[in-house]
Amino acid sequence: MWCVAPGKRAPDMVGRANQSLKRGGGTAKSRRVRRIGLLGGSFNPAHDGHRHISLAAIRRLGLDEVWWLVSPQNPLKPVEGMSRFEARFSSAKRVARHPRIRVTGFERDMGLQYTADTLEAIRVRHPDCRFVWLMGADNLGGFHRWERWERIAAAMPIAVFARPGYDLRALAGVAAQRFKHVRLPECRSRTLVKQKPPAWVFLAIRRHPESATRIRQVRSGRKTG
Ligand SMILES: Nc1ncnc2c1ncn2[C@@H]1O[C@H](COP(=O)(O)OP(=O)(O)OP(=O)(O)O)[C@@H](O)[C@H]1O
Numbered sequence: 001m002w003c004v005a006p007g008k009r010a011p012d013m014v015g016r017a018n019q020s021l022k023r024g025g026g027t028a029k030s031r032r033v034r035r036i037g038l039l040g041g042s043f044n045p046a047h048d049g050h051r052h053i054s055l056a057a058i059r060r061l062g063l064d065e066v067w068w069l070v071s072p073q074n075p076l077k078p079v080e081g082m083s084r085f086e087a088r089f090s091s092a093k094r095v096a097r098h099p100r101i102r103v104t105g106f107e108r109d110m111g112l113q114y115t116a117d118t119l120e121a122i123r124v125r126h127p128d129c130r131f132v133w134l135m136g137a138d139n140l141g142g143f144h145r146w147e148r149w150e151r152i153a154a155a156m157p158i159a160v161f162a163r164p165g166y167d168l169r170a171l172a173g174v175a176a177q178r179f180k181h182v183r184l185p186e187c188r189s190r191t192l193v194k195q196k197p198p199a200w201v202f203l204a205i206r207r208h209p210e211s212a213t214r215i216r217q218v219r220s221g222r223k224t225g
């Protein structure tokens with residue numbers, strides 16, 4: 001598994017993927033495909049809401065691991081107010097604290113910014129894994145503004161997590177409507193990882209109120225107050 005620390009260049013990813021394919025001793029047939037959830041985020045900073053949806057994803061989707069992809073810069077968010085990558089990466093490492101959550105700088109190390117490109121690169125480098133894209137309901141609401149969003153939906157199944165204040169609008173939004181015919185009922189969420197994309201599920205998990213915006217507001221209030 002790659003997990004590149006900030007400041008270091010990514011090692012030869014294909015070589016690594018090949019190495020991990022060789023590990024374990026079993027025959028290619030006997031090795032089980034790993035099921036991985038990908039949580040892309042600004043993590044400006046990371047917080048317990050990220051951890052909450054990651055653990056829910058492991059449990060509800062039957063995943064082996066969740067990989068946090070710390071974004072160098074969300075193309076739709078202003079650069080102003082975005083902390084340095086290293087600070088956001090460190091906050092993610094501090095918050096993750098779980099053996100099945102990995103924090104990665106994949107996009108920064110590969111020089112990628114758009115999710116469509118990231119998913120393509122990850123799938124090429126990890127042919128031994130099945131992936132699910134994870135996101136909160138707020139991101140589903142604006143998903144149709146992402147670069148090549150329909151390609152993203154065609155690349156891997158998507159799990160959307162309930163978030164206070166966003167669910168109804170997201171489910172009535174452009175992306176949810178465009179793909180309503182391939183929405184799985186929640187009771188089939190464990191089969192999502194095996195579905196041929198496009199396929200998605202909305203998970204009405206216990207809603208977690210935390211947001212990075214709130215944390216930044218509290219911090220800036222402390223500085224000025
Ligand atoms: N409390 C939460 N409940 C559900 N999903 C969440 C929650 N917090 C973050 N997410 C999801 O995690 C991913 C990364 O989120 P991000 O790092 O942007 O945090 P954020 O709290 O949404 O940040 P900001 O307030 O700066 O927009 C996104 O898909 C987002 O929807």
Ligand SMILES: O=C(O)c1ccc[n+]([C@@H]2O[C@H](COP(=O)([O-])O)[C@@H](O)[C@H]2O)c1
Pocket residue numbers: 039040041042043069071073074075076077113114115116139145146147
């Ligand atoms: O590719 C895009 O056009 C795009 C537009 C908006 C957001 N994203 C990705 O969505 C993920 C969540 O972003 P954020 O800032 O809400 O945490 C993160 O991986 C971003 O790179 C991607």
